[in-house]
Amino acid sequence: MKRIGMLTSGGDCQALNAAMRGVVKGLSNNVDELEIYGFHNGYKGLIYGDYRLLTSADFSGILTKGGTILGSSRQPFKQMRVPDENGLDKVEAMKQTYHKLNLDCLVILGGNGTQKTANLLREEGLNVVHLPKTIDNDIYGTDVTFGFQSAINIATEAIDCIHTTAASHNRVFIVEVMGHKVGWLTLYAGIAGGADIILLPEIPYDINKVIGAINKRTKAGKGFTILAVAEGAISKEDSSLTKKAYKAKVADRKYPSVSYEIADQIYEAAGVEVRVTVPGHTQRGGSPCPYDRVLCTRLGSAAAQAIIEEDYGYMIAMINGETKRVPLAEVSGKLKTVDPDCQMIQEAKRIGISFGD
Ligand code: F6P
Numbered sequence: 001m002k003r004i005g006m007l008t009s010g011g012d013c014q015a016l017n018a019a020m021r022g023v024v025k026g027l028s029n030n031v032d033e034l035e036i037y038g039f040h041n042g043y044k045g046l047i048y049g050d051y052r053l054l055t056s057a058d059f060s061g062i063l064t065k066g067g068t069i070l071g072s073s074r075q076p077f078k079q080m081r082v083p084d085e086n087g088l089d090k091v092e093a094m095k096q097t098y099h100k101l102n103l104d105c106l107v108i109l110g111g112n113g114t115q116k117t118a119n120l121l122r123e124e125g126l127n128v129v130h131l132p133k134t135i136d137n138d139i140y141g142t143d144v145t146f147g148f149q150s151a152i153n154i155a156t157e158a159i160d161c162i163h164t165t166a167a168s169h170n171r172v173f174i175v176e177v178m179g180h181k182v183g184w185l186t187l188y189a190g191i192a193g194g195a196d197i198i199l200l201p202e203i204p205y206d207i208n209k210v211i212g213a214i215n216k217r218t219k220a221g222k223g224f225t226i227l228a229v230a231e232g233a234i235s236k237e238d239s240s241l242t243k244k245a246y247k248a249k250v251a252d253r254k255y256p257s258v259s260y261e262i263a264d265q266i267y268e269a270a271g272v273e274v275r276v277t278v279p280g281h282t283q284r285g286g287s288p289c290p291y292d293r294v295l296c297t298r299l300g301s302a303a304a305q306a307i308i309e310e311d312y313g314y315m316i317a318m319i320n321g322e323t324k325r326v327p328l329a330e331v332s333g334k335l336k337t338v339d340p341d342c343q344m345i346q347e348a349k350r351i352g353i354s355f356g357d
Pocket residue numbers: 011074111134135136178179180231284
């Protein structure tokens with residue numbers, strides 16, 4: 001008999017269900033007796049003992065379903081060691097739930113913060129397996145995270161749609177792409193969508209260079225310009241501020257996000273019409289793309305195999321097309337960012353894409 005706990009934590013994304021299905025199918029086909037406990041709304045369910053026993057029916061028909069059948073919530077890692085409003089020690093509470101249910105292991109699906117807590121639970125003696133989820137693709141130790149490719153498709157489609165209207169109206173358009181503090185999603189969607197200017201957090205921009213790139217296009221007879229701007233994009237000037245000073249500046253900013261500030265600066269300097277489009281959470285929604293379905297089926301199956309072998313304490317990663325068990329202790333707390341000098345950026349620059357640097 002295997003007793004497995006499962007939870008999805010942090011911002012949701014496509015293919016969470018596909019990954020859980022992969023794990024459960026991999027186990028049910030290879031383990032005689034199996035009990036799956038699904039914790040509701042991320043670590044909250046584990047802390048407060050909010051769960052349900054899942055059956056194979058729960059995992060039927062969910063390969064293509066977006067969101068998560070278990071629900072999710074953000075439980076910041078920083079807060080994990082801080083007692084809740086009733087003085088409850090969250091880490092002890094999670095351990096108690098685990099032991100009360102006599103679990104063999106926890107399968108934890110989530111991004112960087114979730115992974116840190118998974119590693120904390122490992123250090124506390126629990127058996128954990130982590131599956132790398134996020135549209136941001138910023139998890140260190142895996143080539144790709146699930147949700148990323150589906151989000152690229154959506155962000156690219158947004159840029160595609162903007163192309164036709166931008167061309168009709170001879171306007172400058174900014175499409176703001178998610179990605180938190182990293183630029184993976186913007187880089188891929190920007191190139192796939194044929195953006196003329198791509199601004200990433202890893203390459204602080206000079207607004208004069210951005211305006212220069214727009215003017216250059218105008219002089220060349222191109223009536224419109226498309227910018228793919230990462231939500232975490234930062235100007236050269238701001239990147240030299242301390243973290244604290246930058247936070248204070250952002251809190252004081254009259255614009256809802258960096259894209260609107262850039263739009264204003266372009267309008268002021270170049271006198272052209274600028275519009276901002278923010279696809280926002282649509283990038284995390286809907287059905288997973290085929291790539292993510294395959295990725296999650298493989299990661300799920302590989303996680304099941306690790307559980308069968310009782311080999312715990314790993315993230316199941318995809319490296320050079322192969323699933324691998326990467327020790328959580330080696331990757332937890334590290335961020336995978338875009339290398340500003342990588343070949344992909346050099347190639348993009350050679351075809352005339354500006355990164356504003
Ligand atoms: O980490 C995924 C992500 O979608 C980021 O790209 C984005 O910055 C953040 O989550 C948005 O978080 P929330 O859904 O809490 O607004």
